[in-house]
Amino acid sequence: MNKNYALVLAAGKGTRMKTDIPKVAYPILKKPIIEYIVENIEKSIIDETYLILGYKKEVVEDIIKDRAKYIYQEEQLGTGHAALQAAPILKDKKGTTFIIPGDTPLIWYKHINRFFKTHEENGNDLTVVTTYPDDPEGYGRIIRNDQKMIVDIVEERNANSYQKEIKEVNSGIYLVNNEVFFKLLKDIPKNPVTNEYYITDMIKLMKKDYKVGAYTIKNSSVVMGVNDLYQVSKAEKYLREYINKEHLINGVSMINPETITIGHNVTIEPGVVIYPNSTITGKTLIKENSIIGPNTEIHNSTIYENVLAKHSFIYDSIVRENSTIGPFAHLRDNTEVGPNNRIGNFVEMKKTKTGKKTTAAHLAYIGDSIVGSNVNFGCGSITVNFDGKEKHQTHIGDNVFIGCNVNLIAPIEIGDNVFIAAGSTVTKNIPSNAFSIARSRQINKDDYARFLIKPKKEE
Secondary structure (H helix, E strand, C coil), X not given: XXXXXXXXXXXXXXXXXCXXXXXXXXXXXXXXXXXXXXXXHHHCCCCEEEXXXXXXXXXXXXXXXXXXXXXXXXXXXXXXXHHHHHHHHHCCCCEEEEEEECCCCCCCHHHHHHHHHHHHHCCCCEEEEEECCCCCCCCCEEEECCCCCEEEEECHHHCCHHHHCCCCEEEEEEEEEHHHHHHHHHHCCXXXXXXXXXHHHHHHHHCCCCCEEEEEECCHHHXXXXXXXXXXXXXXXXXXHHHHHHHHHCCCEECCXXXXXXXXXXXXXXXXXXXXXXXXXXXXXXXXXXXECCCCEEECCEECCCCEECCCEEECCEEXXXXXXXXXXXXXXXXXXXXXXXXXXXXXXXXXXXXCCCEEEEEEEEECEEECCCCEECCCCEEECECCCCECCEEECCCCEECCCCEEECCEEECCCCEECCCCEECCCECCCCEECCCCCCCCCCCCHHHHCCCCCCC
């Protein structure tokens, strides 16, 4: 039975990126380039995926884990040499292999399926994916004969002036008949200039006895490679436009969408409004009728219905329905804000869960805490969770009023229906229905200040 395979060429360092991590691990919209490719392969008709790895292979393996199988290229000697590493595995597997560079993050699974359909319908042994970019400089030119058949691919450095005028270029993406391609691969010649082996030279080897065809994709950005940080910025721009367009069509309102960044795995329900300069990334879900922004960043979080979040950061957290976040709030590390909460100005919450109708209006830190319903945190109140060595938890019951500038020294438990006076530093558990005062008695020393503060002389 024939199967469909993917071979992703991801062994290179990518020196032009000027980064220590492999090029394919560089993030675009907070997700590594290689993960975009693997995700789309997973959604396509491909059955098995192989990654060719080399430079810092463990970084890529840590990203993809068991979602692909790995083949190693210890010495990088060109695309042909990379594909040759897979030949012992794929040459005897009946079917078609989709070969793609690991630096093409904008490839879409529907395009992959179309490539396969064209390859099969035309009975090709090798299909080259070509395109017409606005600027073909740097790309290999597609050479066709009078019958419009591909007969060669000429790299720009080897092209004459006439060939450089050709606008159709090689994307570096191929579909190949395994039993033909991988058995002939060993015969490709070494390039005399670079001493490397290139898949493009398979055209000459196969065109006589086997069928070589092309699939031309109109939108060249889909197959663009990312080789430096400028191209990263271009890829981000295209990706942002594609994603925002899809959400707008699905009923998400965006104010100045060109300033809004939404990641590849974000789900947003119709009726959501997003204001300018907001960034939503990771596996985030935003439910209907919520208002996000302006100037808000959300990552790997779930936002329920009718939430207002503005000028705030929400990371790895959950915000339940009808709550208000911000301005200038920071939720992180698996915080869960309950329904109808108000988390206001300059409030930070870390690894905390709250019940219903709890309020922290301004200037509070709530960390490592379990908080009940109808709790009020006064301005400047803090759960003191770190003793210098370990983090400790604070448990707060329902209907608790915490006055301004209260320190709750964890580990500590506060019962239900408790009132804590402003300025208290609480070090012991408080039982339910108690009124707690934990501060020094005020002492006024009459006339002492006149010895300490000398009035300024008039000039």
